[in-house]
Amino acid sequence: MSTSTLPLPSADAQAHSERLRRHIQAQIVAAGGHLPFWKFMELALYAPGLGYYSAGAHKFGPAGDFVTAPELSPLFAACVADALAPALRQAGKGAVFMELGGGSGAFAEACLTRLQDIGVLPARYAILEPSADLQQRQRERLQAQLAPALFARVEWLQGPIEQPWNGVLFANEVLDALPTPRFVLRGGVVHEECVGLDGDGRFVRCEQPADPLLVQAVERIRARLPQPLPDGYRSEVLAQLPYWLQAVVGGLRNGALLFVDYGYARQEYYLPERSDGTLRAFRQHHLIEDVFAWPGLQDITASVDFTALAEAGLAAGFEFSGYCAQASFLLANGLQAHLQAAEAQAADDVARHNLRQQVKRLTLPSEMGERFQVMGFQRGVDLEPAFALGDLSHRL
Secondary structure: OOOOOOOOOOHHHHHHHHHHHHHHHHHHHHOOOOEEHHHHHHHHHHOOOOOOOOOOOOOEOOOOOEOOHHHHOHHHHHHHHHHHHHHHHHHOOOOEEEEEOOOOOHHHHHHHHHHHHOOOOOOEEEEEOOOHHHHHHHHHHHHHHOOHHHHOOEEEEOOOOOOOEEEEEEEEOOHHHOOOOEEEEEOOEEEEEEEEEOOOOOEEEEEEEOOHHHHHHHHHHHHOOOOOOOOOOEEEOOOOHHHHHHHHHOOEEEEEEEEEEEEEOHHHHOOOOOOOOOOEEEEOOEEEOOOOOOOOOOEEEOOEEHHHHHHHHHHOOOEEEEEEEHHHHHHHOOHHHHHHHHHHHOOOHHHHHHHHHHHHHHHOOOOOOOOEEEEEEEEOOOOHHHHOOOEOHHHO
16 A cells, blocks of 8 residues: 555654664664664564554554454454353363453453353453553553453463463464564575665665574475575564464463464465565554654564464474464354344444444455464363364465
8 A cells, every 4th residue: 555645753753763763773783783684673663662562652443553353343352252261161260361462452351251241251361461551551441441350350461471370372463563584595595684774874674694593494494385485585484483482371281372363374475476575564554565664653564474383383282273264263153143242232223334344344355354364272172163164274
């Protein structure tokens, strides 16, 4: 989408972006003239007090930069709650519901409400949210919207739960925001994409020889593709994904993992024609091709390699539960019934129309229905019924 229709950020926002730009420039100079792209992305998104997710601007909803499924409709969270309820029951007394990256708190609000309605409340609802600003917004929303006894079950974590625990872990649009390494093929050799500075201090792409971990990750991908990647091919690979997954599940013994995100199976991700990867940015609902523009004011994201996620889950000692499009997952977990119930409670025809429009956005192939996929894992519980429709595991 063209960015020509986007107004310039406000003077205060531009000043904020410039502070982050100078901070990143200083880091590049201190590192000898370049940083790995993943480090640039980490600073742009998470630098304390300056990064996109660490500062105070609104990210979610119509007034922000993008709309997530929980922001769009509480029906999404109701379906996820129904899908995970059996695993919570099987996890037993003291089960924990752990949400990675709580966004605005919309998911937690709707999910806890549904779990209470069906009598499957977890002992604790734990939110692992790295942004202090978002933590505060979540706390204010949930305290205002939930009954005190329900709000009392919510807690915010400083890190993964290291001690043994049972329950479920849920992450919606978290993997796409992990700082990702970028690679470039030059004469068949793997290089790492970096960020340097030109003579005017602007951010520019540059390259350096890749470290062994990145080389190994790229070579493993190349060995499993049906056709070779062309010279100059550039893309992303989360070489650290298996280690990240093992870290965030912490001491989970018996329970389920559920991930929702946009992405592809590996052979679709690394198509020869997708020669510059999937990296992009978003500001005010516009797709921004230049990920260096306005640091701190735009989201930076890359699609998920769901084959890599499946491998990481298995490597962490979990069984694979299923993989399907978001539309199939929601329909398999009560979306139609939830819509009918919501329509019955709606105040008027306009409200009912809005509900149906929400469902269309969640399920239509041209909207979120097929662009977003869902993948689950299990250990000591059975999450497989949640994937009763639209199995896509053959693509992996």
